Amino acid sequence: xxxxxxxxxxxxxxxxxxxxxxxxxxxxxxxxxxxxxxxxxxxxxxxxxxxxxxxxxxxxxxxxxxxxxxxxxxxxxxxxxxxxxxxxxxxxxxxxxxxxxxxxxxxxxxxxxxxxxxxxxxxx
Numbered sequence: 001x002x003x004x005x006x007x008x009x010x011x012x013x014x015x016x017x018x019x020x021x022x023x024x025x026x027x028x029x030x031x032x033x034x035x036x037x038x039x040x041x042x043x044x045x046x047x048x049x050x051x052x053x054x055x056x057x058x059x060x061x062x063x064x065x066x067x068x069x070x071x072x073x074x075x076x077x078x079x080x081x082x083x084x085x086x087x088x089x090x091x092x093x094x095x096x097x098x099x100x101x102x103x104x105x106x107x108x109x110x111x112x113x114x115x116x117x118x119x120x121x122x123x124x
Contacts, residue, residue, distance in 0.1 A: 005077070011049070011070055012071060018056040048060050049066055
């Protein structure tokens with residue numbers, strides 16, 4: 001399945017709003033753009049993700065599973081960025097160990113040694 005973070009955010013918004021139009025508006029996307037992204041998700045999944053009706057949309061069982069997994073991925077991303085979901089946490093930055101940092105061994109023991117690459121290693 002091919003998608004990006006905007007697709008995941010859009011899909012969650014569409015499911016939450018019960019409308020492709022409202023979900024797209026939440027993310028500042030036009031209806032044609034939002035619809036195209038949802039259709040592409042369904043195409044790559046090979047299954048309908050939404051049931052479309054006169055009163056909006058609702059997720060199919062596959063759509064419910066995708067919305068749940070998308071939520072997990074997006075929540076992990078929020079944590080990676082240093083925020084706690086739902087707590088009003090302030091944005092932070094992922095921490096990295098730089099070989100020259102005196103505290104590197106304390107924060108990521110075994111991730112760097114003088115004989116290893118000089119490339120920083122993420123601790124997040």
